[in-house]
Amino acid sequence: MPDLTKPPSPRPRRRRCRLCGICLGTALLALLVSSLAHLFSPPQPQPQLQPPRPSPSSSPPRFAVIIDGGSTGSRAHVFATGPGGRPDLARSAVMRVTPGLSSFADEPARAGDSLRPLIDFAREKVGGAAAEVRLMATAGLRLQEGRLQEAILSSCRDVLRASGFRFEDSWAEVIPGSDEGIYAWVAANYALGTLGGDPHKTIGIIELGGASAQLTFVSDEVLPPELSRNFTFGGTTYTLYSNSFLNFGQNAAQESFREILRSKDSKNGTLVDPCAPKGYSRIKEVISRPSSASKSKLENQFADSGDGDFTVCRSSSLALLKKGNEECRYQQCQLGPTFVPELRGHFLATENFYFTSKFFGLKQSSSLSDFVLAGEQFCNKDLSTLRKMYPNRSDDDFSRYCFSSAYIVALLHDSLGVPLDDKRIEYSNQVGDTQVEWALGAFISNIKGVIVEPSATGRSAHRSRPLLAVLLGVFLLGGALCLARWRKPKTKIIYDLEKGRYIITRIS
Incomplete structure (x- = not known):
């Protein structure tokens, strides 16, 4: 016979207060409305x-x-x-x-x-x-x-x-060359819409001019004071590596290269130039002055004779770029006696970088391996073949572009360490429809003093929006869980005499 003695009832759960639920729901609703109003209000300019x-x-x-x-x-x-x-x-x-x-x-x-x-x-x-x-x-x-x-x-x-x-x-x-580089950097990032924003979202710029090359980009490395410049725009201060490499421009470098040939490799006044196609020849009259105080002049004639060897041209260009490395005052020097930090992020390569890539029909996002292939195929052709392929080009153009293809690879890969398959560099003189010229950056820099910045309150409110959105999401999730528990069906515990145990039943 079942034991009809009623066992002690389990401790009943504390009844949820309807009034507390209503208050919680009202508070969450008020928070939701005010937060949405703040999130979707027009941002500060x-x-x-x-x-x-x-x-x-x-x-x-x-x-x-x-x-x-x-x-x-x-x-x-x-x-x-x-x-x-x-x-x-x-x-x-x-x-x-x-x-x-x-x-x-x-x-x-x-x-x-x-x-x-x-x-x-x-x-x-x-x-x-x-x-x-x-x-x-x-x-x-x-x-x-x-x-x-x-x-x-x-x-x-x-x-x-x-x-x-x-x-x-x-x-x-x-x-100064560093100013020229900064102006070009300003122009490029203004055109991209990144000027005045996150420094790590800006683009670096590499210029290959006729007499000099410039390199400017945001760097997180500790920079020598003479190579570090601060530039402020729109309330954001950028720490820039900016340097100009005088005589490392394409025209100056090619002339320096020929001077090295004249001093070392001339035989009976004939220069064998690996950076010119076979069949190329040019007579160059050189005027030398024994001393800066002397007025006497000594004239010599040299004949350039093309040899068309891309590999030798590249290695000779690298030797030119390393000239002066023994005078390095830094822990490491990548170009002559000058320190260059690691190139991080994306870069825009302008002027002769762009002209060379355009001549070879390369894409803006080409890799340096594309320059190697194009240069090898071009430099190894003889002059008569190139004249047929490019009837509107001069013989000097053929020598110039053979040299520039090898010089670009020696500069960016062999000296600055850009991988051959890297596609972080865009070879172009413009961003969208905007020509990237340092003169535009100089103009922007001259008028940036009239910038009206948003108030500190507006900036802090704008920066707080992501945090507010996260907090709002947490509150809504917590509110939804509480509401779900509060709206559970009401139940009571009764003792079933037939089954001899407690059971939970819903209250209608």
Whole structure:
């Protein structure tokens, strides 16, 4: 006979308070509404280039003329600001004249006259509006001694003062190579939309000009003070490695290479050039001065004879890039006596990098192994074959591009350690529709002082949004679990006499 004695009832669960559930639900709902309102409210405006006047939309455009005094020619860049004070790139214009300012070394008083066509061009584009003009000379004049630099600049200042544009004598100068690199970096990242944002999302830039090469990028390494520059834009400060390698530009490097051949490998005045195709020949008249004080000149004639050997050209280019390595003052020197940190992130390779890749029909995202293959196939062809393949090109072009293909591989891979199959480098002179020229970066740098930054409260509120979204998600999840438990069906515990145990039954 079953034991009818009722065993002690298990401890009943504490009844959930309906009022507490209602309060919790109300609080969660209020938090949800306020958080969503904050999350989806219009963000604070990002740093914008704005003119100092309170109503930028009604302000007239601001014009500036920047003359790039390069090694092979001078360019006049005309820039204008648009609505909001940002550069109006649709209104920019450029004109180039040759030769470069450094070619007036024997007659520096004539250098200023070479700028007159550029001034006339700028006047036409500005159309009578107020504008300022600046002359920024680069590697061509950097290679000249100081008194000659000043004589050429003095001639140019006379012309710029009479141009009708706003001008100050200090605005005609020879700029450091590191400044040139930073300006190019600014132009590239402005075009990409990364200027003013996360430093690690910016792109580095490598320029291969005629007389010099520039390298500028954000680096996390500890940099020597002389190679480190801080640049601030939109409230963000970037620590940049920026360096200019004088005489490492394509034209200067090829001329240095030929000088090495003349000093070491000449036989009866004939140079065997592995960086020129077979059948190529050129007579070069060389004027040597026994001393800087002497006026006597000794003229010699050398005949370049092409040998067309890409491998030898590459190894010879590497030896040229290592010249001066014994004078290295750093723990390690990658180019001559100069330190270069590891190249991290993506890079844009411009000027002769781009021209060489375009000549060989390579894609913008080609790897260095593509340059090796193209260079080997090109350099190993004889001159008559190349003339048939490229009827509109000169013999000097064939020598130039054979050299540049090998020089680029020696520079980027053999010296700077970029893997042959790496595709982090884009070979192009533009980003989208924007031409990446350092003059644009100089213009942006000159007007960045009128940037209006968002308030600190706005910036902190904007940065707090991701954290707020996470907290909101946690609260919603917790609220959903509590609500699910609160809405469970109501039950009670009864003792079943027939079964002799407690059972749980739902209350209707």
